[in-house]
Amino acid sequence: MTLDLRSVDDAAELARAAADIVVDVVTTKPSALVMAATGETPMGTYAELVRRRAEGRLDSSAMRVVQLDEYLGIGPDDPRSLYGWMHRSLVAPLGIGADRVIRFDSEGSDADRAARDYDREVESGGGIDLAILGIGVNGHLGFNEPPSDAGAPTRAVDLSPDTLTSNAAYWGGRTVPTQAITAGMSMILSARRILLLVSGPSKAEILDRLLRSEPDPSLPASQLTAHPDTVVLADRAARGA
Numbered sequence: 001m002t003l004d005l006r007s008v009d010d011a012a013e014l015a016r017a018a019a020d021i022v023v024d025v026v027t028t029k030p031s032a033l034v035m036a037a038t039g040e041t042p043m044g045t046y047a048e049l050v051r052r053r054a055e056g057r058l059d060s061s062a063m064r065v066v067q068l069d070e071y072l073g074i075g076p077d078d079p080r081s082l083y084g085w086m087h088r089s090l091v092a093p094l095g096i097g098a099d100r101v102i103r104f105d106s107e108g109s110d111a112d113r114a115a116r117d118y119d120r121e122v123e124s125g126g127g128i129d130l131a132i133l134g135i136g137v138n139g140h141l142g143f144n145e146p147p148s149d150a151g152a153p154t155r156a157v158d159l160s161p162d163t164l165t166s167n168a169a170y171w172g173g174r175t176v177p178t179q180a181i182t183a184g185m186s187m188i189l190s191a192r193r194i195l196l197l198v199s200g201p202s203k204a205e206i207l208d209r210l211l212r213s214e215p216d217p218s219l220p221a222s223q224l225t226a227h228p229d230t231v232v233l234a235d236r237a238a239r240g241a
């Protein structure tokens with residue numbers, strides 16, 4: 001299967017096109033469960049969703065969200081917490097209460113149990129309606145670092161050197177935790193719809209590889225080529241155009 005690549009001009013157009021898809025999903029199913037990646041890429045989309053809610057074009061009063069990944073041993077108030085980032089950029093401004101959020105218990109000592117609890121909560125919540133994802137320069141989705149196959153479960157992982165270097169930029173010199181917990185590839189691929197956002201010149205090389213790849217564990221995002229409803233939104237810089 002080839003990926004449904006939709007080309008947009010720049011990050012602003014990408015945010016609007018992505019928000020159109022999110023609004024469509026939430027309008028069709030107000031209680032939709034949306035997986036919301038952190039990272040720089042989806043921030044414009046989240047800001048656009050917040051704007052649309054303020055303008056009365058998005059009703060998020062029943063929308064639910066699930067986090068994609070988290071550092072281990074980091075609480076939600078730590079500036080490095082990915083949930084904290086998701087909360088500030090999306091959950092709080094959309095008025096989504098804690099009862100409509102699924103997140104990892106990343107502070108406890110039992111990461112395996114946290115992974116099982118998360119999977120159980122997503123499954124008992126009816127599964128993921130839409131996953132909003134970014135891609136790492138090494139082809140990771142969430143913290144499914146290469147190699148990760150399509151069956152990779154939700155689990156604790158050691159972060160790859162590439163990821164530690166990329167993520168260090170977010171935290172202004174603070175130490176980047178070396179372990180994380182991530183939704184597995186199997187959980188990500190179980191989403192009914194997937195929206196992969198790719199923006200900026202740093203992603204040109206990995207996007208080019210992705211568009212030419214068969215499903216291949218050394219490029220975890222390539223597993224999306226076997227998913228029935230994935231849209232890849234890529235701006236001009238990411239397309240190397």
Ligand code: PGA
Pocket residue numbers: 038039040041042134135136137140141142166
């Ligand atoms: P980014 O991160 O959106 O900040 O580029 C994406 C990722 O590493 O998954």
